[in-house]
Amino acid sequence: MAWLTLAPLARGWRIATFGGLAVALGMAIVVARISNAASYLTDAPETCMNCHVMTDAYASWQRGSHGHVAVCIDCHVPHSNPVAKNAFKAQDGLRHSWVYLTRQEPQVFRLSKGAVPVVQGNCLRCHADQIAMVRLAASSERPCWDCHSNIHGEARSLSASSQTLRPQLPATGLPWMKR
Amino acid sequence: QERNAEAQRPSLVLQPIAEWEPDNAKWGANYPREYESYARTALDTTKTKFGGAFPRDYLDEFPQLVVLFAGYGFSKDYLQARGHAHAIEDATNTKRIKVPVNAGTCWTCKSTDVPRMMAKIGVKEFYAANWHDLKKDITHPIGCQDCHDPATMRLRITRPALREAFQAMGRDIDKATHQEMRSLVCAQCHVEYYFKTDPAEGKKNYLTFPWANGTTVEAMLEYYDAMDFADWTHAVSKTPIIKAQHPDYEVYSTGIHAYRGVSCADCHMPYRTEGGVKFTDHHVRSPLLNIANSCAVCHRWSENDIKTRVEAIQTKVANARKATETAVVQAHFDVAAAMEAGATDDELAPARKLLRHAQFRWDYVAANNGMGFHSPQECTRILGEAANEAQQVRILIARLLATKGKTAAPSHPDWSTRDKAWAAVQAFVKGQPPKMLP
Amino acid sequence: QERNAEAQRPSLVLQPIAEWEPDNAKWGANYPREYESYARTALDTTKTKFGGAFPRDYLDEFPQLVVLFAGYGFSKDYLQARGHAHAIEDATNTKRIKVPVNAGTCWTCKSTDVPRMMAKIGVKEFYAANWHDLKKDITHPIGCQDCHDPATMRLRITRPALREAFQAMGRDIDKATHQEMRSLVCAQCHVEYYFKTDPAEGKKNYLTFPWANGTTVEAMLEYYDAMDFADWTHAVSKTPIIKAQHPDYEVYSTGIHAYRGVSCADCHMPYRTEGGVKFTDHHVRSPLLNIANSCAVCHRWSENDIKTRVEAIQTKVANARKATETAVVQAHFDVAAAMEAGATDDELAPARKLLRHAQFRWDYVAANNGMGFHSPQECTRILGEAANEAQQVRILIARLLATKGKTAAPSHPDWSTRDKAWAAVQAFVKGQPPKMLP
Ligand SMILES: [Ca+2]
Numbered sequence A: 001m002a003w004l005t006l007a008p009l010a011r012g013w014r015i016a017t018f019g020g021l022a023v024a025l026g027m028a029i030v031v032a033r034i035s036n037a038a039s040y041l042t043d044a045p046e047t048c049m050n051c052h053v054m055t056d057a058y059a060s061w062q063r064g065s066h067g068h069v070a071v072c073i074d075c076h077v078p079h080s081n082p083v084a085k086n087a088f089k090a091q092d093g094l095r096h097s098w099v100y101l102t103r104q105e106p107q108v109f110r111l112s113k114g115a116v117p118v119v120q121g122n123c124l125r126c127h128a129d130q131i132a133m134v135r136l137a138a139s140s141e142r143p144c145w146d147c148h149s150n151i152h153g154e155a156r157s158l159s160a161s162s163q164t165l166r167p168q169l170p171a172t173g174l175p176w177m178k179r
Numbered sequence B, C: 001q002e003r004n005a006e007a008q009r010p011s012l013v014l015q016p017i018a019e020w021e022p023d024n025a026k027w028g029a030n031y032p033r034e035y036e037s038y039a040r041t042a043l044d045t046t047k048t049k050f051g052g053a054f055p056r057d058y059l060d061e062f063p064q065l066v067v068l069f070a071g072y073g074f075s076k077d078y079l080q081a082r083g084h085a086h087a088i089e090d091a092t093n094t095k096r097i098k099v100p101v102n103a104g105t106c107w108t109c110k111s112t113d114v115p116r117m118m119a120k121i122g123v124k125e126f127y128a129a130n131w132h133d134l135k136k137d138i139t140h141p142i143g144c145q146d147c148h149d150p151a152t153m154r155l156r157i158t159r160p161a162l163r164e165a166f167q168a169m170g171r172d173i174d175k176a177t178h179q180e181m182r183s184l185v186c187a188q189c190h191v192e193y194y195f196k197t198d199p200a201e202g203k204k205n206y207l208t209f210p211w212a213n214g215t216t217v218e219a220m221l222e223y224y225d226a227m228d229f230a231d232w233t234h235a236v237s238k239t240p241i242i243k244a245q246h247p248d249y250e251v252y253s254t255g256i257h258a259y260r261g262v263s264c265a266d267c268h269m270p271y272r273t274e275g276g277v278k279f280t281d282h283h284v285r286s287p288l289l290n291i292a293n294s295c296a297v298c299h300r301w302s303e304n305d306i307k308t309r310v311e312a313i314q315t316k317v318a319n320a321r322k323a324t325e326t327a328v329v330q331a332h333f334d335v336a337a338a339m340e341a342g343a344t345d346d347e348l349a350p351a352r353k354l355l356r357h358a359q360f361r362w363d364y365v366a367a368n369n370g371m372g373f374h375s376p377q378e379c380t381r382i383l384g385e386a387a388n389e390a391q392q393v394r395i396l397i398a399r400l401l402a403t404k405g406k407t408a409a410p411s412h413p414d415w416s417t418r419d420k421a422w423a424a425v426q427a428f429v430k431g432q433p434p435k436m437l438p
């Protein structure tokens, strides 16, 4: 049990360590509160909307071809088994929270390297029957969305000028110019 | 969570902005993000392979321009454009401005004071005024007032020339969609123009876009030919030349991005996100300096792949441009050689007509920004036609020289550096052309 | 994953297919969807603005080709290609095949019997054989065997010329990715080629792709010039000419689709779904006849918008092509005029060299399929350069004529229809050229 009380360490180190842990725990609670942590245990797309930076992805998904047939985690989390699923969720979720809370989010979002095979695997999971004949499953060099680029609509990301999402105001002219 | 609130922009207007307010800083009090990014257009040390915001000296880099513009201001002083914040400064300093009298029209595209002054003294009067007299009233460089309605912040057209050009094409600019406006505000300035002087209509130096027949190079040539317009007579070949100025909107309109509804602002003023707020980046500049926000939003390739492709497109245009410039320069000298051999204006008329067209075609591409990227195939096509025409000039001249008993190829003066080209051209300007025939 | 797909495939095989099996129907027993769609390549009544599968007679439509190919088979008979199922029939019927002896090499790209025969008699021997002798063994038009390994159905290269061309470029075709193979199977045939005869290497009519320096038009010209290669001597201008044949793969390689990794099969053999099963449409044809499956999966524009844009691109290329053809035809006649005036081969050498280049550049674009769509800017660029060179030929000739005391422009024979062009050209072939100078 010595390792639990950190007895072998000097007293100062022990205080610092437990203090640090306490702070970390406190922060975790705060983070969990701010970020609606409980919702991450569910599969609802609204979960992802806890972060406004996911809004474009949400909107484009809704308008894309799968808005009515698949939710975010159907594609973005592995479904091979529950362990892999939740491990991936935790790992990815933690990284995103970190990026988000430290305001380091990039201007343009892209699938991370690790995410590509996960998503591709999910396309296959649902569509294996339809593509049994063609040599697509084997093609790791080419993701499905090379062609089926409308999964999220055409222009995406945080900085997309998604005109569809903006009110279309009429243009105006100057009175003295109209004569 | 709290940042969700940030994203839902409330009406942030602190102080209402007066109509015609020229001072960008006053607008900036209400819209700090837009203002701060706008202020960065003062940066002038960025370089890309063919562009960027620094005062590249075109005449040093391309001595052939000195010959091509022989007898015109552009052979004296021609720099690459910088950011909007420099507009007044650069227009004031260029040697192209004539002293003591220069058209007031030149101010039109340089300052937020222009709409105010036009409203005050009248449009015709503004154009007809002397540049130097207007100077004291023109103090704020291109800014908010040029593109925005201060009351609603909507985009609006503040320059009459664009509105009139639409009318001439039978189109109503007030019917433009929001997405079109995101290009049309630029089309107030980034377009080919000329100054119309017609006492019958009471017009002096009246800013006009030659679009009545359309905005393609062919439509403009037809327009200018019909009115026999020339900006100047070429010092070497005595050909009546039309200067093309930055037909950015016109060239863009023929490209794939315009076809797909992508606007100037989509690339040159992409959205940017800071904290939870998404706003329009008003640091108008080369998109190659900001590929992530600009191109990569639509093109999910690596930034490096995007840059490589753009440069490959531009390099092809740059090479075609060089080949065309050589042909057009040689055509000017060839025509001069025929004059040396005693050819008459009548005999030279067909050659000069072709040469006028070749030069305008070339300039339509050369004066347009982005080294052809806005419409790669169109720019390459036009340069090909210009070279073809220039070489036809030279065939005509070779035959003409033959009838004058001159069988050797004319020997052209050296134009390999700016200084040499300048010296060569000045000899023509002074009426003492060098001997080119044996 | 690889094994998953593999695992399913063999279960579909009803009857094993023999190595070198040339009969498409035999393969079809196992793969009925692919076979049935393949069989539709026999359809030859589809038309698009510039292409489609019907025997358009190029010489009727473009009489200038009769002059451009003067003294060569292509001025006798040149039709637009049809579907793969017609390959043997069309090659047999063309008047370009010489009787009684013609290179066996001509069969290389027409039949599934070719790999079998090459395996049987040897590659060199196949090329060196007489076409007419091979005929009885060549009976099955282009099909499964040309692109597939019968055991695994994987794509494979069955034509040695492509493999050797990769070697000459220092590349290993066996390292090609799956996606690259989806274009490389086409590159076995849809490429520029020549017949190499070199007794030292024991080669006669050996099919070779001129790629050692690269696949651009410049790299090929360098290659051919270094070996002083010519397919024939032009009947009018006596210029040594290189014929370009369908450099589809080479032109495509310079375009945006190749840059983004889109393959020939993606557009010409798009996936199709029937009864919930996805398969590759083997009705290889113009994608404009099947925009929905071909372009529209990647480009979510309306089919009409897609078609309009393609035609706009093609129209620009077609116009540039026409202008270039006029210049090259005139250059041929001008050179002939100089010969009439007594110019020597030495005097004409520089002009002929330029003309040879102009014609190859033009043909590289003209012989490539798709009217420039595969790489719009590149095709337009090359045509521009070709026209520029052709006009330079004419400048040289005008000066040369002048030294011979001929000051008027030569008057060219009429080539406005196929028959007139043919008559004009035949006069040169027979050594009785018309008088072009006063
Ligand atoms: Ca102008």
Ligand SMILES: [Ca+2]
Residues within 6 Å of the ligand: C192, C193, C194, C242, C243, C244, C245
């Ligand atoms: Ca060839």
